[in-house]
Amino acid sequence: MSKEITSRADDYSQWYNDLIIKGGLADYSAVRGCMVIKPYGYAIWENMRDELDRMFKETGHENAYFPLFVPKSLFETEEKNAEGFAKECAIVTHYRLKTDPDNKGKLIVDPEAKLEEELVIRPTSEAIIWNTYKGWIQSYRDLPLLINQWANVVRWEMRTRLFLRTTEFLWQEGHTAHATQQEAIDETVQMLNVYATFAENFMAMPVIKGVKSANERFAGAEDTYCIEAMMQDGKALQAGTSHFLGQNFAKAFDVKFADKDNRLDYVWATSWGVSTRLIGALVMAHSDDQGLILPPKLAPIQVVIVPIFKGEEQKLLIDEKVKSLQKQLKAAGIKVKYDDKDNNRPGWKFAEYEMKGVPVRIAIGARDITNNVVEVARRDTKEKMSMGFEGLAENIIKLLSDIQAAIYSKAKVFRDEHITNADSWDEFIQLLDGKTGFIAAHWDGTSETEDKIKELTKATIRCIPLNNKPEEGKCILSGKPSTQRALFARAY
RNA sequence: CGGGAUGUAGCGUAGCCCGGUUAUCGCGCCUGGUUUGGGACCAGGAGGUCGCAAGUUCGAAUCUUGCCAUCCCGACCA
Numbered sequence: 001m002s003k004e005i006t007s008r009a010d011d012y013s014q015w016y017n018d019l020i021i022k023g024g025l026a027d028y029s030a031v032r033g034c035m036v037i038k039p040y041g042y043a044i045w046e047n048m049r050d051e052l053d054r055m056f057k058e059t060g061h062e063n064a065y066f067p068l069f070v071p072k073s074l075f076e077t078e079e080k081n082a083e084g085f086a087k088e089c090a091i092v093t094h095y096r097l098k099t100d101p102d103n104k105g106k107l108i109v110d111p112e113a114k115l116e117e118e119l120v121i122r123p124t125s126e127a128i129i130w131n132t133y134k135g136w137i138q139s140y141r142d143l144p145l146l147i148n149q150w151a152n153v154v155r156w157e158m159r160t161r162l163f164l165r166t167t168e169f170l171w172q173e174g175h176t177a178h179a180t181q182q183e184a185i186d187e188t189v190q191m192l193n194v195y196a197t198f199a200e201n202f203m204a205m206p207v208i209k210g211v212k213s214a215n216e217r218f219a220g221a222e223d224t225y226c227i228e229a230m231m232q233d234g235k236a237l238q239a240g241t242s243h244f245l246g247q248n249f250a251k252a253f254d255v256k257f258a259d260k261d262n263r264l265d266y267v268w269a270t271s272w273g274v275s276t277r278l279i280g281a282l283v284m285a286h287s288d289d290q291g292l293i294l295p296p297k298l299a300p301i302q303v304v305i306v307p308i309f310k311g312e313e314q315k316l317l318i319d320e321k322v323k324s325l326q327k328q329l330k331a332a333g334i335k336v337k338y339d340d341k342d343n344n345r346p347g348w349k350f351a352e353y354e355m356k357g358v359p360v361r362i363a364i365g366a367r368d369i370t371n372n373v374v375e376v377a378r379r380d381t382k383e384k385m386s387m388g389f390e391g392l393a394e395n396i397i398k399l400l401s402d403i404q405a406a407i408y409s410k411a412k413v414f415r416d417e418h419i420t421n422a423d424s425w426d427e428f429i430q431l432l433d434g435k436t437g438f439i440a441a442h443w444d445g446t447s448e449t450e451d452k453i454k455e456l457t458k459a460t461i462r463c464i465p466l467n468n469k470p471e472e473g474k475c476i477l478s479g480k481p482s483t484q485r486a487l488f489a490r491a492y
Numbered sequence: 493c494g495g496g497a498u499g500u501a502g503c504g505u506a507g508c509c510c511g512g513u514u515a516u517c518g519c520g521c522c523u524g525g526u527u528u529g530g531g532a533c534c535a536g537g538a539g540g541u542c543g544c545a546a547g548u549u550c551g552a553a554u555c556u557u558g559c560c561a562u563c564c565c566g567a568c569c570a
Binding site: 004011013014017022028030032081084085087088123124155157158159165212216217218219220221224238241243307308309310311314342344345346347348349350351352363365366367368375491492 | 493503504527528529530531532560561562563564567568569570
């Protein structure tokens with residue numbers, strides 16, 4: 001009982017932290033607000049990254065890498081963007097330390113080594129990238145420019161949470177340039193769809209595609225599209241964003257191109273990103289009080305095999321059987337681990353791999369070998385079944401795919417049950433404090449009303465869903481006319 | 493950054509109010525043995541700047557001050 005997990009009902013935040021720490025995904029570090037991503041957590045990120053990277057390349061994008069540092073003068077070029085991020089930037093002011101003459105063995109910043117111009121550690125890379133694009137784009141023949149970068153960024157947040165909001169985090173950021181407005185908008189929507197597909201098909205996490213209100217829009221964007229997911233406590237988590245930047249950055253960085261008729265115009269831009277925050281989303285979307293539940297498509301280990309034996313003789317017999325079993329599973333493309341360490345007994349391993357969210361466990365003992373079967377247990381439902389060796393790989397593949405579908409549908413049922421219409425202010429308040437989840441309500445479309453609602457309830461507009469049906473109504477706060485519902489929720 | 497709580501071995505903890513020998517217990521770890529179908533047992537062993545730094549004192553885990561970290565509630569969070 002060394003690794004008790006706080007139950008969701010007792011303390012949801014603590015439950016989340018326990019899963020991350022005890023599941024071996026990450027550790028706190030010596031740096032405030034920064035975490036160490038441990039091998040098991042990083043393996044999930046690698047799986048996400050590999051799949052997203054494949055999807056980006058399939059849609060015509062290439063990877064590149066830009067500097068971590070952004071000269072302050074470049075950073076401030078696009079005013080709104082700079083303003084939006086200014087209060088959470090880390091800044092490099094010096095480039096050298098020296099030994100402290102008054103304190104042996106200690107170092108101090110060398111006052112002689114002050115930089116002429118401060119360097120901002122990127123909170124996002126628009127500035128450095130658009131400064132670079134200026135030199136890359138002259139003609140319509142250079143467009144579209146479709147580039148993605150895998151990188152780390154730093155945002156000096158006041159309050160951090162493992163994976164959900166850390167000072168430094170890993171992400172990808174796509175930055176594209178286009179000849180026409182329509183093409184850029186199409187790109188923005190395309191990448192939103194890529195994110196939604198990834199979230200639903202790989203993370204098994206249903207999302208709502210929508211567009212942000214002006215208040216929640218990315219600093220420097222004309223429109224921010226997003227995917228919003230619902231966590232098990234009913235709160236919303238923004239899982240990915242795709243921005244239509246209009247010509248804002250092109251104008252700020254003077255990026256013009258000549259069209260076929262040799263007319264000069266500014267290019268149209270997009271940017272889009274997802275981060276290691278997705279791991280937090282994954283954890284909160286599916287897991288239970290016994291530990292993580294990982295979707296098979298992203299699980300670092302899809303199947304763990306646990307031997308159960310009495311004595312060396314049985315162990316050798318099982319090893320032999322498992323060797324061929326492993327070969328069979330690996331050949332079928334299944335990520336399988338054989339845990340034959342003898343310092344823990346089977347029961348301990350069962351609990352451990354449940355904590356780590358391994359989708360399928362195979363237990364094999366002498367009596368199974370006699371009967372020519374294995375015991376197969378699925379993590380999501382805890383259901384146990386017996387399977388023969390014949391065609392086992394096919395059956396496991398089928399099972400993994402069933403689990404993937406089952407956890408998606410479980411999350412979707414929960415999500416759908418927690419989206420409720422509110423037609424009055426009282427109803428709105430009651431839902432927020434009682435049932436929780438997303439609330440679809442009429443809103444008059446003004447920032448003032450949105451601010452007021454946030455002030456009164458802490459709920460914000462998560463998005464205006466793209467598939468919204470037009471509907472006549474009255475704003476729940478101001479009573480002014482409205483043509484559609486916005487989705488409100490308290491958010492991470 | 494404001495309010496609250498916490499910090500003792502890898503983890504969880506007792507001791508703190510009321511200062512006084514080698515800082516308690518469990519898990520984990522190491523060695524040997526017995527075990528192994530849901531978190532094994534026996535024996536022996538290792539492991540500690542009591543979050544950090546000052547101060548008070550003959551003497552500090554214990555008292556005082558400052559700082560740091562984590563959690564909760566705010567503020568903040570494209």
